[in-house]
Every structure is written in C-alpha cells, then in structure tokens.
Amino acid sequence: MSATRSAPVFAINHMVTPALRPQAFFQLARSLGLQDVEIRNDLAGNAIVDGTPAADIRAQAAETGVKIATINALQRFNEWTPEREKEAIELADYARDAGAAALVLVPVNDGTGRQDGERQNNLRKALTALLPVLNERGLKGFVEPLGFEICSLRSKREAVEAIEAIGGQDTFRIVHDTFHHHLAGEPELFPQWTGLVHISGVTDVAVSIGDMRDSHRVLVNAQDRLGNIAQIRKLLAEGYTGLFSFEPFAEEVHQLENPAAALSQSIVLIKSQLQA
Template identity: 50%
Template structure:
C-alpha cells in the first residue's frame, strides 16, 4: 500500500516545508488543497510543480471540488479551473466531495454531474476521485452508491473511489 500525506495534517506549513516534511517521513506523495491551506488559490501551478519536482515528492491529488454532485452555479467553471490547475501542477487526480449540509441530492443528479465531469477529466488526463463522506448530513454517504453512479455515468475509466478513514471514523 502506498501512502500520501494530506496538507490538512499540517495546515500552517508552507508548501515547501510540507514537501520537506513528506520527504523526511518517507511519504512519496502528497495531496494539496484549495481550502485550508489554500495552495491552489495562492500559488501558480508552475511554481507548485517545480517545488514538487525539486523535492522528489509526487502530487497525487487536489482536494477538492465541492459540491461536485450539484452541477449548477459556478461548479462547472470551478471544475474546469481545478482540473486545469491539476494538470498544470502535475497532480494526477481531483478529489470530488458531495454536498454536505443535510440537503438530499437525488441519485440522478449525482449521475448527471459525473456525466458532465467525464469529458473534462478525459480531456485533461485527470482522475476524478469520488469521496462519499459518510457523515449523516452528506448527500453521498456510501461507497455503494458512489460506485453505482460511476458505472451509470460511464465514468469507470476516469473516476475512482476515495475512502477517507477519518470521515468514516467520525
């Protein structure tokens, strides 16, 4: 099993210090974020790529497109921007989190959102990581529903499942 370090574990570290920590811990890969700490919104993708290459640490993913399963408003534009950034910084995947405020999202909307994401992910060569959150207020709680939606959307070649042990522990 290969492990990666999520930047949320040390949110006050700069990207350079975080990369150094990952290397010292023997972690070959990291996940950067667009929230806390906001690497995506504060650093050019080329600088992130250069720092990762210099440190010898891979960027596995960016966390996260939220709420990916509500394909309206600014979500399509943010999806495109995040996938573009992921490709430019050298990340291989984009974590996609469902609406998590107690509002139900119909299964058909989840499938429709994935169908919209598929061509974007394919065009940029980025994997979409669907993350059922497990929380009672999450609109996508179970891995079973996520897997069914990925299959129904014809997204199995570009979408995978994330199991976040922290969320499920809570």
C-alpha cells in the same frame, strides 16, 4: 485474482500541517521517506488560495522529489450548476498544470439533496458533466462519500453504481476514508473501485459516533476508535494497492511542534499492528 500488498504505502495530505508552505510540506514528506502528497485548495493564506501559480507548485514538487497524488477538492460537486462547471474547469486546469494525478470530489454536506432519487440523479448528472473535463486534462476523479448523516452521498455503493451507469470506469474511482467509513456504517469496502484511502483516528471517548466531526480527527494511535487497522488490513487483503494518506483535521495535530515525529510514530504503529 488481484495481487495483494502486505504493507501500506503512505502519503500525507496538506491538512496534516496546513500552515506549512508547499515546499516545506513536500520536504516533510521526503523526510519521512514518502513520495506522494495531496495538496488542497481550502487552506487560507496558503497555496492554492493565495494565488500561487500551478507551475510553481509543479517545480517545487519536482525539486523536492514528490508526486502530487491529488488536489483536494472540488466541493459540492454533485450540485451541478454553471458556477460549479466553471469552478471544476479552473481547478482541473490547475491540477493538470501543477502535475497532480487526480481531483478529489466532495459532495454537498449541508442536509440538502438527500432525497432518494434526487441524490442519485444529481450524482449521475455531475459525473457525466465532469467526465470530459477530467479526460481532456488527463486527470482521474476520486469521489469521496462522507459518513455524516446530513451528507447527500454517504454510500460507496451508490457512488460505484453511478460511475458504472455513466460509463466512467476509466476515469472515476472512490475515496475510502476510514473516518467516514466508520460513520456511514456501510460494511462493504469496494477495494477494486478505490483510488485513494484517507486515514485518521478518533480517540475522544466522550463523543458518540453520530457526533464525531472533522475536529475530532487525529493521527492514528493505539487509542483509535475507528478500527483503522482492521480497515487497512482488509483493504490490503482484498487487493487495494493505492495510497494511504494521512488526513487529520484536529487543531491539536495542526499545532504539533514536531509533526514529522508524530507522523513517523503513527506509521510505525500502523505497520507493527498490521504485522501483529
């Protein structure tokens, strides 16, 4: 039987404060008593996009005392082309040199590649190609199904089946995103297959589940509609021992004058509700 953990271990994704430079972002994590962060390759005007060398990121993380859990993300990973392969190798090199442990893999999310048979084949082809890229650099690959109806990979079960089919159990895990789990409506959690959990809440009472988008994603609070507490409680009870990483996309979070206070408040709320 897997060991269970009663309290979650939190991390923060750079999407919490996309305007902060990496070192300030790392310092934010430490000010909250956190040791783990996720960095991103999609923040305009910030590292990694601005050409900041991976060695600089590694040095700043070491100086601040944080560990880089992931680089988020290789987009459209399950549309494997020569261009994608080149992109994957460059990002994996950067992840290795920055000291990151894993690369998040995000599927095509534009309505293409969704046909039954096609999407499973595309997924297995991509995972097969990524296996040596990741293994040669000592990285894990975290596959993140998205709950949007137009996504080419919505099901965690399909992701797990593909990983098993290509013999990738030692390299690949899945991301459980509380927002996407709620949207997808897939009841199973797969805690033993989960390498990372992304957490965010939705509080807008006017938006339907089918119309929820990243822009609705705020920090988890008492008005959350996604059932974050129930999801976290069940993941912990079923043996998940990894990180719970805050990943809000809402502009109102990005504009917070005191993100540390807001994050601290969310952490306290989650812990207290888990104990209730």
